[in-house]
Amino acid sequence: MNLNELTQMYDFTGQTVVITGGAGILGGEIACALVGCNANVAILDREPSLANRLIERLQSPVGRAIVVYGDVLDVNTLRQAAETIEKEFGKLDGLINAAGGNKPQATTSPDLSFFDLPIDALRWVFDLNIVGTMLPAQVFGRRMAQRGSGVILNISSMNAFRPLTRIPAYSAAKAGVSNFTEWLAVHMAQEYSPRIRVNAIAPGFFLTTQNEFLLTEKETGKLTPRGEAIIAHTPMARFGCPEDLLGAVLWLLSPASAFVTGIVVPIDGGFSAYSGV
Numbered sequence: 001m002n003l004n005e006l007t008q009m010y011d012f013t014g015q016t017v018v019i020t021g022g023a024g025i026l027g028g029e030i031a032c033a034l035v036g037c038n039a040n041v042a043i044l045d046r047e048p049s050l051a052n053r054l055i056e057r058l059q060s061p062v063g064r065a066i067v068v069y070g071d072v073l074d075v076n077t078l079r080q081a082a083e084t085i086e087k088e089f090g091k092l093d094g095l096i097n098a099a100g101g102n103k104p105q106a107t108t109s110p111d112l113s114f115f116d117l118p119i120d121a122l123r124w125v126f127d128l129n130i131v132g133t134m135l136p137a138q139v140f141g142r143r144m145a146q147r148g149s150g151v152i153l154n155i156s157s158m159n160a161f162r163p164l165t166r167i168p169a170y171s172a173a174k175a176g177v178s179n180f181t182e183w184l185a186v187h188m189a190q191e192y193s194p195r196i197r198v199n200a201i202a203p204g205f206f207l208t209t210q211n212e213f214l215l216t217e218k219e220t221g222k223l224t225p226r227g228e229a230i231i232a233h234t235p236m237a238r239f240g241c242p243e244d245l246l247g248a249v250l251w252l253l254s255p256a257s258a259f260v261t262g263i264v265v266p267i268d269g270g271f272s273a274y275s276g277v
């Protein structure tokens with residue numbers, strides 16, 4: 001063991017990471033952490049102006065961030081983004097697939113039964129989470145395959161292990177993200193290079209724009225019965241905050257996890273370990 005190397009593992013100087021959905025709540029927090037650890041970060045989002053709120057927090061004497069337009073469902077915009085990133089930073093070392101989400105129209109409720117969920121809404125959720133993970137993995141993963149090294153980190157979810165009620169498309173899509181993570185890990189290692197690793201994190205419950213309609217009452221801000229049930233089934237008895245993801249993310253991007261590929265790490269305050277009894 002080289003102690004010097006060990007203590008430097010979270011210094012990402014000279015490394016470039018692209019984060020899809022990087023202007024979002026979780027992607028944005030990860031972007032700030034990586035820049036703080038000296039990485040060059042490309043925040044890719046379909047609404048780049050959203051990244052403005054991050055600017056003050058993207059501070060580092062070494063790391064730099066750029067914001068690039070990209071729609072994870074439009075391969076041409078991703079190719080263009082890859083060229084912009086390469087011009088700015090040179091090689092690409094990491095991809096974090098953080099674009100994803102659910103929407104009320106794909107969620108059952110007293111007013112909307114499973115049988116009436118509109119196909120457009122189901123497709124929207126399915127495509128965003130699954131196709132929106134595969135296309136960036138194709139575009140940016142190709143470059144890693146050409147160089148023989150790189151790290152891909154997907155974002156799965158608790159409902160990939162066991163589906164949550166009310167959100168059938170999101171649950172199925174995230175189960176697909178976990179499955180694809182394992183598939184791509186094997187494919188990259190066997191077909192291209194064992195130095196290309198693919199893993200995922202599965203966040204528990206974090207209050208963000210995409211789920212607040214399910215977890216809190218709009219008028220009062222109080223927890224909904226669903227929000228209360230989640231807290232009751234989380235042994236650590238709270239929602240996650242974006243910073244809770246950072247240790248696992250840095251670990252999976254860094255050489256500290258050099259022999260780890262094809263895993264999905266729950267970051268959930270114990271939710272997935274608890275039987276409820």
Ligand SMILES: NC(=O)c1ccc[n+]([C@@H]2O[C@H](COP(=O)([O-])OP(=O)(O)OC[C@H]3O[C@@H](n4cnc5c(N)ncnc54)[C@H](OP(=O)(O)O)[C@@H]3O)[C@@H](O)[C@H]2O)c1
Pocket residue numbers: 020021022023024025026027044045046047050070071072073097098099100101102128132155156157158202203204205206207208209210211
């Ligand atoms: N929050 C949680 O509790 C939780 C739990 C488990 C997993 N996750 C997953 O974690 C990831 C990040 O979630 P979050 O909570 O940070 O959500 P968020 O704040 O909504 O961030 C998602 C970002 O992706 C962007 N995006 C959406 N569609 C896109 C597209 N086609 N192309 C490029 N960017 C696109 C969004 O932009 P717009 O605002 O313009 O749509 C937003 O900036 C998602 O995959 C989510 O499913 C979240």
